Amino acid sequence: MLKKLFDKFKNENEEKDQKIEDVENNKQAEASASTEENEANIFKRLKEGLSKTTQGITVKIEDLIKSYQKVDEELLEELEEVLITADIGVQTTMEIIDHIRDKAKAEKIKEPEMIKVILKDKLKEILGEFEDDQQLNIQPSPAIILVVGVNGVGKTTSIGKIAHKLKGQNKKVLLAAADTFRAAAVEQLKIWGDRVGVEVISHQEGADPAAVIFDAIQAAKARKVDVLICDTAGRLHNKKNLMNELGKISKIVEREYANATRDVLLVLDATTGQNAIQQAKIFKEATNISGLVLTKLDGTAKGGVIIGISQELKIPVKLIGVGEGVADLQEFDSNSFVNALFGEE
Amino acid sequence: MIFEGLAEKLQNTFHKLKGKGKVNEKDVNDAMREVKMALLEADVNFKVVKDFVNKVKARAIGAEVLESLTPGQQIIKIVNEELTELMGSTQSKIAFSSKPPTVIMLVGLQGAGKTTTCGKLAKLIKKQAKRPLLIAADIYRPAAIKQLQVVGGQVDVPVFTMGDKQNPVNIAKAGLEHAINHGNDVVIIDTAGRLHIDDELMGELQSVKESIKPHEILLVVDSMTGQDAVNVAEHFNEKLGIDGVILTKLDGDTRGGAALSVRAVTNKPIKFAALGEKLDDIEVFHPDRMASRILGMGDVLSLIEKAQENFDAKKAKELENKIKSQSFTFEDFLDQLQQMKNMGPISQLLEMIPGAGKQLKGLEVDEKELVYIQAIIQSMTKKERQNPSILNGSRRKRIAAGSGTSVQQVNRLIKQFEQTRKMMKQFTDMEKGMKKGGKFKLPFGNRF
Ligand SMILES: Nc1nc2c(ncn2[C@@H]2O[C@H](COP(=O)(O)OP(=O)(O)OP(=O)(O)O)[C@@H](O)[C@H]2O)c(=O)[nH]1
Ligand SMILES: Nc1nc2c(ncn2[C@@H]2O[C@H](COP(=O)(O)OP(=O)(O)OP(=O)(O)O)[C@@H](O)[C@H]2O)c(=O)[nH]1
Ligand SMILES: [Mg+2]
Ligand SMILES: [Mg+2]
Numbered sequence: 034m035l036k037k038l039f040d041k042f043k044n045e046n047e048e049k050d051q052k053i054e055d056v057e058n059n060k061q062a063e064a065s066a067s068t069e070e071n072e073a074n075i076f077k078r079l080k081e082g083l084s085k086t087t088q089g090i091t092v093k094i095e096d097l098i099k100s101y102q103k104v105d106e107e108l109l110e111e112l113e114e115v116l117i118t119a120d121i122g123v124q125t126t127m128e129i130i131d132h133i134r135d136k137a138k139a140e141k142i143k144e145p146e147m148i149k150v151i152l153k154d155k156l157k158e159i160l161g162e163f164e165d166d167q168q169l170n171i172q173p174s175p176a177i178i179l180v181v182g183v184n185g186v187g188k189t190t191s192i193g194k195i196a197h198k199l200k201g202q203n204k205k206v207l208l209a210a211a212d213t214f215r216a217a218a219v220e221q222l223k224i225w226g227d228r229v230g231v232e233v234i235s236h237q238e239g240a241d242p243a244a245v246i247f248d249a250i251q252a253a254k255a256r257k258v259d260v261l262i263c264d265t266a267g268r269l270h271n272k273k274n275l276m277n278e279l280g281k282i283s284k285i286v287e288r289e290y291a292n293a294t295r296d297v298l299l300v301l302d303a304t305t306g307q308n309a310i311q312q313a314k315i316f317k318e319a320t321n322i323s324g325l326v327l328t329k330l331d332g333t334a335k336g337g338v339i340i341g342i343s344q345e346l347k348i349p350v351k352l353i354g355v356g357e358g359v360a361d362l363q364e365f366d367s368n369s370f371v372n373a374l375f376g377e378e
Numbered sequence: 379m380i381f382e383g384l385a386e387k388l389q390n391t392f393h394k395l396k397g398k399g400k401v402n403e404k405d406v407n408d409a410m411r412e413v414k415m416a417l418l419e420a421d422v423n424f425k426v427v428k429d430f431v432n433k434v435k436a437r438a439i440g441a442e443v444l445e446s447l448t449p450g451q452q453i454i455k456i457v458n459e460e461l462t463e464l465m466g467s468t469q470s471k472i473a474f475s476s477k478p479p480t481v482i483m484l485v486g487l488q489g490a491g492k493t494t495t496c497g498k499l500a501k502l503i504k505k506q507a508k509r510p511l512l513i514a515a516d517i518y519r520p521a522a523i524k525q526l527q528v529v530g531g532q533v534d535v536p537v538f539t540m541g542d543k544q545n546p547v548n549i550a551k552a553g554l555e556h557a558i559n560h561g562n563d564v565v566i567i568d569t570a571g572r573l574h575i576d577d578e579l580m581g582e583l584q585s586v587k588e589s590i591k592p593h594e595i596l597l598v599v600d601s602m603t604g605q606d607a608v609n610v611a612e613h614f615n616e617k618l619g620i621d622g623v624i625l626t627k628l629d630g631d632t633r634g635g636a637a638l639s640v641r642a643v644t645n646k647p648i649k650f651a652a653l654g655e656k657l658d659d660i661e662v663f664h665p666d667r668m669a670s671r672i673l674g675m676g677d678v679l680s681l682i683e684k685a686q687e688n689f690d691a692k693k694a695k696e697l698e699n700k701i702k703s704q705s706f707t708f709e710d711f712l713d714q715l716q717q718m719k720n721m722g723p724i725s726q727l728l729e730m731i732p733g734a735g736k737q738l739k740g741l742e743v744d745e746k747e748l749v750y751i752q753a754i755i756q757s758m759t760k761k762e763r764q765n766p767s768i769l770n771g772s773r774r775k776r777i778a779a780g781s782g783t784s785v786q787q788v789n790r791l792i793k794q795f796e797q798t799r800k801m802m803k804q805f806t807d808m809e810k811g812m813k814k815g816g817k818f819k820l821p822f823g824n825r826f
Contacts, residue, residue, distance in 0.1 A: 114424055120604040123418045184627060184655065185489025185600065215655070216493075216528035217521040224520035238528075267655075269630040304487065306421030306604025308632040329488065332573045334606035357488070357518070 094149060101145040104137050108145060112152070119337035122307050125344060129155055153371055159340055160367035163349035167365055170296040170323060171199070174259040177250070177286060177293045181279060181320060182300035183312055184267030187328035187354055189218065191300055192262050193225030194354065194362035200229055204259040209249030210235035211242040211282070212266040222264050228359060242266065243281050250289045261293075270315035279320045298351065300326045303336030313342045328354030331361070406438045409453045420633030420672045423608040426642040434460050458669060464638060465665030466647050472503065473621075475593050478563035479511075481554065485583055485618065486598035487610060488571030491626035493522065495598055495652055496568045497529035498660040503564050510535050511562035513553035515586065516570035517542035526568050533657050536562070546570075546582055550590045567592070574613030583618055594621045596649065599640055601625045607636035608643045615644045625663065626652040637668050706799050708763035712755040753781035754791050766792060 094115055101108045109130055116126040133151050136142070142151075169178065178195070180188050189212070196206045208226050210233055212218035219235045226233040234249040246263055253261040265282070268275035286295065299322045301309050316322055327336050330353050339350055350365040410431050417427045438456050474480045482499065484492045493516070500510045512530045514537055516522035523539050530537035538553040550567055557565045569586070572579040587595065597611065597620045614620055623640055628651050637648060648663045755763065757780035762769055769777075769792060778785045 117418055118424050118605050120421075120606070123415050183602070183630070185491060187489065215525075216532070217525035220524045221519075221521035228520075269627065271631045272629075302489065302600075302602075304600070304604065304606055304610075305602045306632070306635070307419060308421070308602040308630065309604075311631060332487070332606065333575055333609045334604065338604065 094152075098145045098149055103143055104145055104148060108148070109134060112148065116337065119335035120306055121337035122310070122341045125341040128344075156340065157367055157371045159344050160350070160371065162343065163347065166324070166349040167351055167367075169195075169351060171204075171260050171294055173294060174204075175253060175257075175261070175290070175293045176259065176296065177253070177261045177263065177290055178296045178298060179263045179265065179282065179286070179320065180298050180300060180326075181265050181316060181322075182267060183269050183302075186267065186300045186302040186305075187326075188212075188267065188300045189221050189225065189264050190357065191298075191326050191328060191352070191354055191362065192222065192264050193229060194359055195352070196225070196231050196262060197229040197359045198362060199260050200231060205257065206231045207249065207253050207256065207258040207261045208233045209245055209261060209263040211245040211249075211263050213238055213240045213242050213245060214266040218264070218266065242278065243285050246282050246285050247289060250286070250293075253290075261290075270312050270319075276315065276319040279316075283320050295321075296323050297321055298324050298326050299348070300328060301336075301339070301342075303327050303330045304332060304334040305338065307338060307341075309338040310341055310345065313346050313348060317346060317348065322348055324349055324351035326350075326352045326354065327365070331355040403439050406435055406453070409438070410435050413453070413457055416673060417635060417638075420635035420674065421602075421604045421607075421639075422635035422672065423605050423639040423642070426608065426639050429642070430460065430464065430638075454673075457673065461638070461669035461672065462666045465641060465669050468662060468665060472499075472564075472649075473593060474508075474564070479554065479557045480564045480594070481567070481590055481592040482564065482594045482596065483550075483567040483569060483583075483586065483592040484596050484598050484624070485569050485614060485620070486571060487573065487600070488519075490571065490598045490600045491624075491652060492571065492598045493525050493529060493568050494655065494657075495624055495626060495650075495660070496526065496566050497533050497535075497657045498652060499566055499650075500530065500535040501533040501657050502660060503566075504533065504535060508564050509562050510564040510566055511553065511557045511560070512537045513550060513565055513567045514539040515546040515549045515553075515567050517544070517546060517549070518570045522568070522570065529657065536560075538565075547585045547589050550586045554590050574610045574617075580613070580617045587618060596620065596622050596624050597640075597644075597646075598624045598626060599636060601628045601634040601636055602630060602632045603636040605639075607639040611640040612643045615646065620644065620646055622647050622649040624648070624650045624652060625668075629653040629659065633672050633674055634668065635672050638672060708755050708758060708766055708795060709760075711795055712752065712763070750781070750783050750787060751791055754778075754783055754788055757781040766795065 094112070097108070097111050097115065112133070113126055113130050116129060117123065121129070129152065132155055133148060136151050137148065142148070170176070171178070180192055182188050192208060196208060199206050208222060208231055210219045210222045212222070213236060216238075219233075219238060223233050223235065234245065234252050236245050236248070242265065249261055249263065252258075263282075265279070266275075268278075270276065283297075286293070297320050299313060299316050301312065305312075313322070313325070325339065325342070325348055327339055327350055330336055336353075342348065343350065350367075353363050353365050355361045355363060413434065414427055414431050417430065418424065422430075434453075434457055437460070438453055472480070472482065484496055484499075486492050496512055500512055503510045512526055512535055514523045514526045516526075523542065527537045527539070538549075538556050540549050540552060544552075546569065553567070554565060556562075567586070567590075569583060570579070572583075574580065586592075595618050597614050599607065599611070603610070611623075623644070623646055625634070625637055625640075625648055628634060640646075641648065648665070648668075651661045651663045651668075653659045653661060754777060757777045758769075762773060762777075774785055774788045774792075778788045781788075
């Protein structure tokens with residue numbers, strides 16, 4: 034399996050096989066992957082996952098730099114284009130470009146190659162500001178993780194992956210199916226529960242999500258669970274009622290599980306454009322978002338919008354999703370992220 | 379975000395140009411920078427923006443500034459026209475085959491909204507006296523089949539499934555067979571979400587296409603998609619030859635620039651707009667509204683035009699003052715409604731107010747209701763119309779009886795009125811609070 038993972042992105046034909054195999058393995062609830070194995074894999078997977086997604090920007094920047102003899106406005110303008118195409122957003126891009134321009138001027142930088150260094154440092158600075166907060170906040174036990182986000186971003190799938198990861202660290206995990214709204218959302222989470230070998234607390238479709246959370250907390254206490262992870266229904270941030278519902282859930286957690294360590298994860302889809310900033314802003318107002326999960330980075334979208342979000346809202350990215358399999362989740366490390374963005378170790 | 383639209387920015391750019399007869403190249407370049415930024419902020423793809431801006435520029439240079447329009451409005455008009463043209467015309471018809479069953483297949487990235495949209499389409503098609511069948515061909519996502527079954531159940535449309543052990547080609551073939559045998563004249567195939575760069579899974583869709591030859595392959599696109607929308611649309615179109623696009627999650631507050639990107643690279647019609655999680659939340663796609671949404675200014679232009687045609691300028695100014703001083707009464711409301719009746723469907727009008735479209739969704743007024751509204755207001759005494767706060771229970775009862783409506787209807791109207799008044803007040807306050815946007819006036823006035 035390890036070897037296969039290694040080759041996953043090299044050999045396109047094997048990719049599908051791997052996918053089927055992942056599914057098969059998952060079905061046997063292969064929750065036995067040891068922590069060691071995960072760690073050995075993590076850099077490799079990060080690089081593989083990212084190299085696929087970020088090749089675009091890397092190659093483009095390399096080509097761009099090579100085609101210029103000196104640092105001039107034209108170069109900066111083209112760089113601007115590359116950054117915007119990565120969804121970094123007009124405003125953040127302008128700020129970055131201004132920074133590069135100023136710095137190049139102040140330090141009399143002439144070689145285009147240096148631009149890359151400045152850009153890299155800047156991105157690392159923006160993303161690396163919260164290095165201490167990039168771990169899941171689950172110590173000490175008991176802990177509760179609330180997972181929220183707009184529709185279809187990958188909340189339920191990410192929960193399955195997180196549960197798998199924590200189980201690998203010998204944690205006792207419980208899931209709460211508090212998406213009582215979407216068709217078959219409960220079943221979906223239950224399948225993930227079976228896959229990774231953790232139990233799921235659920236009610237009927239249409240039940241009150243707060244009641245599910247309440248029950249799940251009681252169950253977590255009774256079963257001495259280390260980490261309770263709560264799935265919630267997808268909701269668009271501009272729907273007041275649905276956002277208020279999150280407030281209600283937070284209150285239940287506060288009241289019923291005051292001693293629990295808490296993490297609230299906002300899941301963002303890397304394919305999303307500038308609206309992700311709005312999502313992050315409003316979800317942050319509604320619940321105390323303590324971390325981001327950036328999913329679907331295995332596509333061609335660059336997820337550049339997190340740079341603007343990090344800068345503006347100061348919420349750390351904690352995890353990234355690079356596929357639909359149980360192991361396609363990685364810890365976010367700003368250094369590796371930016372390095373991988375530039376195709377370096 | 380309310381007044382952050384392009385309209386305002388252009389207005390600022392052109393502030394100094396008042397009174398000029400023609401737009402020169404320098405003016406246009408300044409304006410084009412704003413247009414470019416607005417489109418990029420709206421997530422329109424960079425390349426698409428470049429092409430678009432060049433086109434507008436060519437048209438705008440040397441254009442006469444119409445008497446009634448400032449240069450800013452003139453540019454907006456050109457931008458709006460070009461954008462609307464690029465968005466295409468309204469083509470929300472499903473082309474039903476003369477030899478049923480008509481086969482429709484939904485494809486797209488993970489989580490775009492395919493399964494939900496299958497249910498919505500089934501419901502829509504069922505209303506047209508058809509007998510649709512849903513086919514569950516997503517064998518990968520956990521509980522995908524169950525999800526489609528639940529959705530099918532909600533709209534009372536049968537769902538064909540063979541579990542997740544058969545491949546999608548076999549499922550599609552057998553499903554079609556089943557439809558033929560059971561007199562289903564439309565089949566809608568739900569497929570698994572997949573990445574456009576996943577050659578294996580894209581190949582799977584090609585095989586399904588080969589084996590059952592769908593009449594309509596519709597690409598489902600999340601309206602919040604960013605720059606990558608072009609890659610997605612390009613790949614899906616190249617591999618499958620899509621027939622149209624469905625844009626989902628438009629009930630959010632995204633500008634939805636992806637719509638433009640997708641149109642530009644595929645040149646295929648956007649057929650439907652999905653606006654919610656409920657299975658009724660699907661609409662015919664309106665290219666002109668989408669264009670305005672992307673520009674972030676409501677349909678300012680057509681509102682301006684309509685307002686110029688139909689509104690009495692003096693009255694509009696009065697109204698604006700009334701709103702500001704919060705002395706907007708039921709009489710004004712009725713007056714407004716009467717004026718608006720000449721201007722087309724009221725909900726459409728409400729949508730034209732920049733940034734207000736969504737807030738106003740909650741107080742939708744349909745045409746039929748307008749008749750009741752009018753009756754209710756006309757049953758009020760002059761005093762009541764001018765001072766709604768005196769409308770107690772017995773007054774409401776009397777008004778209901780007098781207008782042939784129910785007390786609930788009267789209550790609802792009063793609530794709507796209060797909301798409208800509050801909201802209008804908010805708009806004007808906001809406007810006052812904005813230093814930069816001080817030039818922007820309520821669109822009820824015939825300038826902005
Ligand atoms: N390629 C890819 N697909 C993903 C990833 N994460 C999730 N998905 C897929 O995205 C789709 C939606 O995922 P869900 O986990 O159901 O998303 P959700 O946020 O729970 O959705 P709702 O509950 O409906 O709001 C599924 O098809 C997942 O398999 C990822 O990292 N990469
Ligand atoms: N707000 C809103 N949510 C929508 C809309 N359409 C779909 N959704 C939601 O988006 C999420 C994903 O929808 P699905 O229909 O499961 O998407 P899908 O494309 O079938 O997903 P996969 O099969 O995993 O690829 C669900 O939570 C839906 O309820 C819409 O127009 N507005
Ligand atoms: Mg979910
Ligand atoms: Mg689906």
